[in-house]
Amino acid sequence: MMQNNYATPQAGSSMDNSDKQVLAKMVDSASAFHKVVAQPQTSVSIKDVTVSFKTPKGIYTAVKSIDLDIRKGEIVALIGHSGCGKSTLMNTISGMVKPSSGEVIANGKRVTGPGPDRGIVFQNYSLLPWLSVYRNIYEAVDSVMKDMSSAEKKDHVEQNLKMVHLYEHKDKLPGQLSGGMKQRVAIARAFAINPSILLLDEPFGALDALTKSNMHVELLKLWNLDNRNKTIIMVTHDIEEAIFLADRVVVMNNGPAATIKEIVDVPLERPRNKKEIVHDPLYMEIHDKLLSLLLDKFSIEDEVE
Numbered sequence: 442m443m444q445n446n447y448a449t450p451q452a453g454s455s456m457d458n459s460d461k462q463v464l465a466k467m468v469d470s471a472s473a474f475h476k477v478v479a480q481p482q483t484s485v486s487i488k489d490v491t492v493s494f495k496t497p498k499g500i501y502t503a504v505k506s507i508d509l510d511i512r513k514g515e516i517v518a519l520i521g522h523s524g525c526g527k528s529t530l531m532n533t534i535s536g537m538v539k540p541s542s543g544e545v546i547a548n549g550k551r552v553t554g555p556g557p558d559r560g561i562v563f564q565n566y567s568l569l570p571w572l573s574v575y576r577n578i579y580e581a582v583d584s585v586m587k588d589m590s591s592a593e594k595k596d597h598v599e600q601n602l603k604m605v606h607l608y609e610h611k612d613k614l615p616g617q618l619s620g621g622m623k624q625r626v627a628i629a630r631a632f633a634i635n636p637s638i639l640l641l642d643e644p645f646g647a648l649d650a651l652t653k654s655n656m657h658v659e660l661l662k663l664w665n666l667d668n669r670n671k672t673i674i675m676v677t678h679d680i681e682e683a684i685f686l687a688d689r690v691v692v693m694n695n696g697p698a699a700t701i702k703e704i705v706d707v708p709l710e711r712p713r714n715k716k717e718i719v720h721d722p723l724y725m726e727i728h729d730k731l732l733s734l735l736l737d738k739f740s741i742e743d744e745v746e
């Protein structure tokens with residue numbers, strides 16, 4: 442039988458000072474052990490990342506000294522004014538932009554380029570216009586899931602199409618779909634390659650408010666179906682979107698050399714209900730906070746000195 446190293450002394454037994462010290466050390470190391478075990482797994486770690494670009498006018502530093510740890514299964518939204526470096530930061534995680542200094546660790550490995558553990562969805566869908574909906578997803582699966590048979594790949598693609606309610610449209614070309622449908626194909630394609638990290642760069646930016654709202658619910662459904670295991674990092678300009686989806690909102694300062702201004706927690710319970718959440722005082726508080734962080738001026742009167 443395993444000995445219990447953390448047993449307390451029997452009642453009535455006396456302890457001298459050295460016993461007490463030993464016991465205190467044991468309790469300390471036990472709680473340290475539990476802290477380590479209980480610590481959530483880090484999915485992405487951005488360590489002191491600076492990105493500079495060579496431009497005709499000289500070196501332009503987009504983001505500077507960014508430090509950010511993102512837990513496995515966490516949804517994080519990056520928000521900030523246009524040009525502050527949100528996409529640049531995302532692209533250091535996807536591996537499409539190399540940091541000028543610092544490093545990004547994804548799933549315990551240093552990012553040196555794109556990889557199938559990180560799926561990316563852009564605002565402009567990036568579907569291949571000459572391939573059907575089905576083939577757009579199949580080609581991605583085929584290039585990543587080498588061990589699957591053709592029949593398994595077919596099943597897998599069809600299952601992912603059903604998940605986003607597009608099975609009936611599988612033979613259409615992207616040009617025959619609405620914006621929301623195209624974005625669902627792009628999301629199904631990203632999910633189909635089963636990345637543990639999903640990077641969404643303004644995925645719903647081009648959609649009307651109603652479609653966008655439906656897409657938010659669809660995205661969270663997919664995340665739930667996957668037992669909330671996927672880490673989702675998304676760029677957005679939309680405060681409501683960020684609060685509805687995210688566990689934390691990372692607010693960036695304006696560039697050049699943009700840094701993180703503040704990280705705002707969103708401890709609203711899940712599942713979140715679109716209609717009800719907006720009446721939650723905590724939602725309103727977070728909304729106000731984000732608005733204040735993003736807006737320097739609230740009305741034209743603020744312009745008057």
Ligand SMILES: Nc1ncnc2c1ncn2[C@@H]1O[C@H](COP(=O)(O)OP(=O)(O)OP(=O)(O)O)[C@@H](O)[C@H]1O
Pocket residue numbers: 494495496501503521522523524525526527528529530696
């Ligand atoms: N390849 C590049 N070469 C030179 N400058 C670049 C390059 N990529 C980005 N930049 C500059 O870096 C800054 C940050 O760009 P980025 O696209 O990351 O901003 P963003 O916050 O995502 O903007 P938006 O919200 O408008 O999409 C901008 O000033 C942009 O012009």
